Amino acid sequence: MEKRIAIIGGGIVGATAAYYLSTLPGSQNLKVTLFDDGIGQATAAAAGIISPWLSKRRNQRWYRLAKDGADLYPQLIHDAQIGTDVYQQTGTIVTREAQPDLEILHDLAVDRQKTAAGMGQITVLSAQDVQRHVPLLTAPQPGILISGGARVDGAALVHALLASAQDKNLTIRRERVTLTADEAVHTSLGDRKFDRIIVAAGAWLKDLLAPLDVIAQVRPQKGQLIELAVKDYPLQENLPVVMPEGERDFIPFGHGKLIVGATHEDDKGFDLQAEAAVTADLLASAQRLVAGVTADDITAVRVGTRAYTDDFAPFFGPLPDHERLLVASGLGSSGLTTGPQIGRLLAGSALYGGTPDWSEYELPLKTYLTSASRA
CATH class of the missing domain: 3.30.9.10 (D-Amino Acid Oxidase, subunit A, domain 2)
Structure with a gap:
């Protein structure tokens, strides 16, 4: 049975999620649609340094996430057949x-x-x-x-990951979309329903979740x-x-x-x-x-x-009280380091379901997401 997944946001999280949704076991039964108008995207403007180990941040959850993100890169680059002009361990x-x-x-x-x-x-x-x-x-x-340590061209990395996924099960729609109160994606062609929706729209997450009566603590x-x-x-x-x-x-x-x-x-x-x-x-x-x-x-x-976010930490995972949606935001200036790991985890959750425990990487999502009716 075919499963339909939407991704809102084509930056590092969305692109990595799309890539893994085209390669994980079971991906042959997926139809993935990614929505992004490309305006203002942090990844497209970024040239990143993948070297979290000497950071002075005291947030150990962030450090574990960043460390695992850096460790993921060589395998991701190898599997996606991406060249050294995009990513290279130069030190x-x-x-x-x-x-x-x-x-x-x-x-x-x-x-x-x-x-x-x-x-x-x-x-x-x-x-x-x-x-x-x-x-x-x-x-x-x-x-x-x-x-x-390594350097990476954010725009080129996203392009390569999305191109690989397009060869398999990904369709890209270059437009800005919104969510409806009943968890549909409102597009220029009308409302569309999906089995799962990954919302990885960075600072725009706040506006996207407003129709669901959810306030996202993100700026x-x-x-x-x-x-x-x-x-x-x-x-x-x-x-x-x-x-x-x-x-x-x-x-x-x-x-x-x-x-x-x-x-x-x-x-x-x-x-x-x-x-x-x-x-x-x-x-x-x-x-x-x-x-x-x-x-x-x-x-x-x-x-x-x-x-x-106010505590400078990213958050990601299933949206409380909205089991069809997964969200990610708050990556800040370390997005190119933590983003691929977050995208990989969200892709697995969207495909296989379950209730993942990512407490080693983040505080509970309700730290950053609250109900507008209770605010």
Whole structure:
């Protein structure tokens, strides 16, 4: 018997869910439809760093989710036959200017490595060592190299996952949809019913759930980054990602392309306009580490909208009192790290049902979702 599943949102969670719904056992009996108009999507604007191990977050549930998300990547990339231009374990360098801070960072890395084989090797680097690894840096800082760290192009990853799923059982509809009070998807062609609906629409989740009398505790955050044309060093596609102390992240993608950013702007709502002052700030960060870079080297500015909760933690799973729906939101700036694991788990739940226990990764969903009639 054919089962119909809808996905609302084609970012990292929705795309990964669609991919697994096309590959998991039993997927041959599924018909999957994904709805997304693409406007403001955080993933499409993102260039991510997959390296959660040295995070100072105290939320252990988030850390386990992020760690497992990083561990999932190599298998996902292999199975989906995605190339190194999209994802590559180039290593991650996290810098600290002061020697005592560098020692604290190293101790943290050694401790985290005990339960995180995916970290790979840990190497302490002098400023000169950092420059040898990333020669485009002209003002490097000493740091720690984590060999298992990676970089990923969010838009390219989503495109590849969705293209793979389209070859099997996925149909994509490029439109913005809403939900009805009786759990139908309201489309431009009328209301459609599905056996299960995965709602992975980021900061737009709040509006989508309103007709169901559900209030989602989630807010938008604007993020901007810039692309720069820099000197194309030999083997630049293998240069490590750099997370410099006090500066924006540096993500070399090879062929002379450098990504710098992104910002975290809490007071801009769903605004998608690139701002000259923010672009100048991102460029200034680049100029402090890369000599000779000017505004003429900016080739693109990307803007997207992330979703955040008050405790900065993501949530996902079956929607309480609405068993047909599964939801995910609040991934924040770590969406490209945690998103694939969340998408995989939601796909399994949508396909096989049951009452999954994901308490190792998150607080109960009712922490973030409440009934409007009880508010």
